Amino acid sequence: MRRANISVANLLLMNMKQDNIHWYPGHMAVATREIRKGLKIVDMIIELIDARAPISSRHPFLANYDGNKLHLIIMTKTDLADPYVTVHWEAYFEERRMPILALNVLEKNSAATIVKKALEIGHVVFEKQIAKGMRPQPLRAMVIGIPNVGKSTLINRLAKRKAAVVEDRPGVTRAPQWIKPNDKIWLLDTPGVLPMNYEHKLTSTHLAAIGAIKRDVLPLESLTSYIYKYVKSNYPKLLFKYLQTDAFNDYDSFINAVGLRFGLMNQGIIAREQAINRFYDDFKAGTIGRVSLEVAY
Ligand SMILES: Nc1nc2c(ncn2[C@@H]2O[C@H](COP(=O)(O)OP(=O)(O)O)[C@@H](O)[C@H]2O)c(=O)[nH]1
Ligand SMILES: [Mg+2]
Incomplete structure (x- = not known):
């Protein structure tokens, strides 16, 4: 892989800078x-x-x-x-x-x-x-x-x-x-x-991405947007492999491409909600490929 853009030092630094959010304390x-x-x-x-x-x-x-x-x-x-x-x-x-x-x-x-x-x-x-x-x-x-x-x-x-x-x-x-x-x-x-550590936004995001947090409390759109950007910058080939196309250049067009690829349509229109859920599930299950969200160097 290319060197991931979040090192532990950065991670900790970012955590400190983030506003603390408490979804469920x-x-x-x-x-x-x-x-x-x-x-x-x-x-x-x-x-x-x-x-x-x-x-x-x-x-x-x-x-x-x-x-x-x-x-x-x-x-x-x-x-x-x-x-x-x-x-x-x-x-x-x-x-x-x-x-x-x-x-x-x-x-x-x-x-x-x-x-x-x-x-x-x-x-x-x-x-x-x-x-x-x-x-x-x-x-x-x-x-x-x-x-x-x-x-x-x-x-x-x-x-x-x-x-x-x-x-x-x-x-x-x-x-x-x-x-x-x-x-x-x-x-x-x-x-x-253990109760999870929700103290920092990035920590919570990673916990959500690996499936440690129940789906019904997740802000799926911002979560999948984070995952999309992370995978695109660190493992770009995986997205091409996943969709058999690279005809997308931002989150919205990517979600559309997911809908098209898996036939998630509703009366001729891409079922955005379904596509977002599909991408989240495929990421969590490793269907997209092997991705590490945090690196040790
Ligand atoms: N791919 C993969 N799945 C795992 C592994 N360990 C557990 N799982 C799956 O992760 C899910 C949660 O496992 P579970 O034992 O219930 O976790 P617990 O909440 O810590 O008790 C289940 O679907 C397991 O089959 C692993 O090493 N690799
Ligand atoms: Mg258990």
Whole structure:
């Protein structure tokens, strides 16, 4: 790809300059209380972020977390992101001494790869236990992330193998339920859903573009206009491939071209609304191609 026009430094700078918008302020306090509760009983945080927008899909709560838990970052949806950019992101986190795995959660061996890496990092916990003369206990981990990053997909994959849950007696405070892929690692069975970071316009835009925000609250026209301009300047060939034409030179003519290409007509007139929705869906699903919205250099 051509060098994308938004570096992390620029991103942060732009964020600072943007007026803060609050579509839905998010119930930060409630969500973080649940997560804090979970954190008390685990050794490790497994934080899922989206490879297409690794900064925006993190959350200040975890980005600034300096507690004593081990912390593994999983960059998901690499199949939808620009592979060259993803490599840079891996280096970015590694340079900051943050263990990271970049993968497609839908791939067959993704769960096993994550467990292997978690156990590698978790070795320090086992060593401490052994030093104390204890038998090594299962490593306890909690999967955390904003909506739509793949938390349920990952947990279901792990549960399918050899899941067992702690018994749930009625009338007693519900004990934490564990997914037990094996006797070395247990995961809390409910992932921690982080409220999203809506603080900055660009962050919100990226979260919307990757499908983390419900469609019915989105300003689809300005969102798709942003996506169109971004793809056109950073991945221009993808738009040609998508529409089999380059007979468009601005957002409006592009949306018209989408309508024509996919036959989205209403009584002989291009159904603009439908075309906008179609483009948004195709971008989110990666049909247009692999696009990273944030770059690490
Ligand atoms: N292409 C792709 N899709 C994924 C990946 N991980 C999850 N998904 C899809 O993303 C959507 C949201 O996943 P889900 O596990 O429900 O996310 P959650 O909200 O974090 O629990 C689902 O349609 C998944 O099939 C991935 O690595 N690549
Ligand atoms: Mg889920």
